Amino acid sequence: MSDHQSLIENRPPSVANLFLERIEATPEGEAYRYPVSPASGKGPDEWRSYTWGEAARRVFSIAAGLMDLGVRPEERVAIASNTRVDWILCDLGVLCAGAATTTVYPSTNAEETAYILADSESRVLIAEDAEQLAKARERRAELPNLAHVVVIEAEGAVAAEGDPEGWVLSLDELRKRGEAYLEEHPEAVKETVGALRSDQLATLIYTSGTTGRPKGVRLPHDAWSYMAKAITATDLVRADDVQYLWLPLAHVFGKVLTAAQIEAGHVTAVDGRVDKIIENLPVVQPTYMAAVPRIFEKVYNGVAAKARAGGGAKYKIFKWASGVAREYAKVTQDNFRRTGTASAPAGLRAKHAIADKLVYAKLREAFGGRLRACVSGSAALAPEIGYFFSGAGVHILEGYGLTESSAASFVNPGEAYRTGTVGKPLPGTEVRIAEDGEILLRGPGIMQGYHKLPEKTAEVLEEDGWFHTGDIGELSEDGYLRITDRKKDLIKTSGGKYIAPAEVEGQFKAVCPYVSNILVHGADRNYCTALIALDEATIMGWAEEHGLGGKSYAEVVGSEEVHKLVDGYVQRLNEGLQRWQTIKKFRILPRDLDIEHGELTPSLKLKRPAVEKEFGHLIEEMYEGTRET
Incomplete structure (x- = not known):
């Protein structure tokens, strides 16, 4: 048996165990870097660090604070926050308390947030700020299990009239409660971690899904422990790495990177502000990054x-x-x-x-x-x-x-x-x-099943x-x-030919530098068409140089000049395709696709049914007067 295989097969039951091992091995090693904006609001961010030992103190106080609130093993604690160092520390706190994290995208609306909190029966919500708190408060009547909301950025997030006593508390208050709890029960966290079983629920992630209501995916502690060991066994991450982590941690892709980092023991710079990526890269100087x-x-x-x-x-x-x-x-x-x-x-x-x-x-x-x-x-x-x-x-x-x-x-x-x-x-x-x-x-790494959905689980899991x-x-x-x-998503044309739309869409993105999103349509039709959304920054730059300066985005993308420009790229795409794959007609969308309109998932995947519904009139226009065969 190879060393790697042995490490994977003899893995501990949970990432919480790996975290305790990491603290013991490199307590003074740098663990996380995070940005702090200047008080004046002007000038560059200052980056600060936590060592593994400092991170542990915070994690333990959060874990003990949750225990003090009455959270028990496998009960759910939800996190609704953007990617930031507090997200990781809170998630580790939940795991070290033996509870399970329910992840909620901060962009999720109040109705869907309430659905996730209710379906998961989350006992506590860790909310980033007043905006996330407001979503839970608005739907509190539908959330009988939600006993507390812990707010990371406490400014403006205070108890309101009608809130039960102690319903809202700040993350600092939770940590103080935890510190007091640890004074009375100094071994509480270590004992809880020691009692964890590999098959206990660790994370409930609701798939944003490209159709229908989100389903809660049940991932046990063992899945993350396995991932941490298996990823480091591939030599993808190393002890001397600096990772730049900006991906949404509510998404499984961002979450898995936090597990691998603990096993490898390298530094992670955490900042989920996508508009800061270009500015942050030369400052962080990462050795690896996921995107x-x-x-x-x-x-x-x-x-x-x-x-x-x-x-x-x-x-x-x-x-x-x-x-x-x-x-x-x-x-x-x-x-x-x-x-x-x-x-x-x-x-x-x-x-x-x-x-x-x-x-x-x-x-x-x-x-x-x-x-x-x-x-x-x-x-x-x-x-x-x-x-x-x-x-x-x-x-x-x-x-x-x-x-x-x-x-x-x-x-x-x-x-x-x-x-x-x-x-x-x-x-x-x-x-x-x-x-x-x-x-x-x-x-x-495979899930235990979908939360409270045995029929859906049986459809995909043998x-x-x-x-x-x-x-x-x-x-x-x-x-x-x-x-x-x-x-x-495979398209079968009325002529019986199968087309993989993602393949055609990918090729178009490689030839057209102005495209933001593209959806190829053609199921049960006798030719393929495309809806094309253009990237605002690049197309407005082109417009400026081609006599369309001063016009709005909608006017630019609706112009004859831009239609002609895009048509040139469509023709270039078609040259490399089989006849039945070629795009015969296209329409440029009046705006880009986005998460807010429900056309993209929070991980920026295209929701085809939503786009086809929203812009169905444009699709029908492209097939008007054609005979279906």
Whole structure:
């Protein structure tokens, strides 16, 4: 048995145990960095740190405070907050109290927040601020189990008329209660952690789902303990790493990164403000970072737009360098696969060296200059964008998993990564492809089931542990997985041809630097159409340069000039597609798709039914006068 396998098989029951081991091993080591805004509100943030020992003191006081409030093992404590260091400390506090965390996106409206709190029977809500508190207060009559709301940012979040006594308290007050509790019961937290069983519920994550009511996914302590061990066994994370964590922690992708960090013991800089990413990267200088494809698309489009704004010569150099990057990535990855060495012919190496000085070095600097790898997940990354970054020295390792599989079932192995695939299964995870192409998974990361939904659980989870992912994929002979589409998203045209819309959409994102979102439609129709939303920053920049300055976004995207521009990219896309995949007609949307209108999930996945419903009139327009066959 290998060392890695032995570590995974002999894992402790919970991440709470791993946390206690980490505190003991490196109490003075730096654990978390977090930003503090200047009191004046002007100037850059100041970054401060917690050592593992300091983090532990906070975590233990939160855990003991929850015990003092009467929270018992496996009872639920909800967290509704943006990504910040307090989220991680509170989550660890919940785990160390033996309770289970219910995650709630801060962008969730009051009605759905109440549904999650009620369905999970959460006893306590840890709310970020007055806004999150207000959602619970508005629906308090529907929440008989909710005994307390603990507020992280206490300003403005005070008890109101009609609140039961002690219903609202600040995080500082909770910690003070915990400190007093620990004076009387000094071993309470350690004893609770020591009594944890691997099959106890640790986390209840509600899938934002692309259809219907969210379902609570039950993940036991063992799932996170396994993930922590298995991820570090892949050499994806190292003890000397600096991770930049901005992903939503209510989402399984962000959550799994907190478990792996505790096992590896490296530093994590935490700041969930997406508008600060560009500003933070050179300050944090991460060695690795996880993101969703939309971020890489935005960076790529931003770099392309900047080059275009620099004039014809600059844009020509960028386009040439992009081509060189893609060619270099394909050649070196192919050679590594065949020979184990990422080599390239001398001529290509020379071109690559010039392009590196002119373009790639600046791109790597924008990422902080120390990035060893990025992990991309949650949705498919267009291969052409992946190849561009790979050739530019920003290595994007695509991974794959679902909420139901604790996020990370597959990940690309370091140097041997292959763009366009999601890599190999984590050690301890099994995979097989069903006859219809569906990916089935089995292993310690798979959920126990959907909360209070045995019929829904039985639909996807077989008695022998195989989980039906709903995704279609192909395995290479040496175990690399390629996802081709969601099973339910496959389009069958009226001519009987199957089309994977995500594949066509990904290719369009690689050719059109102005696209933000695209939805390809064609089920039971005799040709394909597309709804296209444009990225505001890049298209407004283009408009400025092409005589449309001063017009609103809606006016710009509705103009003949922009239609003509996008049409050129659609034609370019069609050149590389099979005849039945080509986009015959398209409509540019008057606004971008967003979470607020329910068209994107909080992890920025497209909700196809919602988009098709909202813009159904535009789809029908594109098929008017055609005969369905």
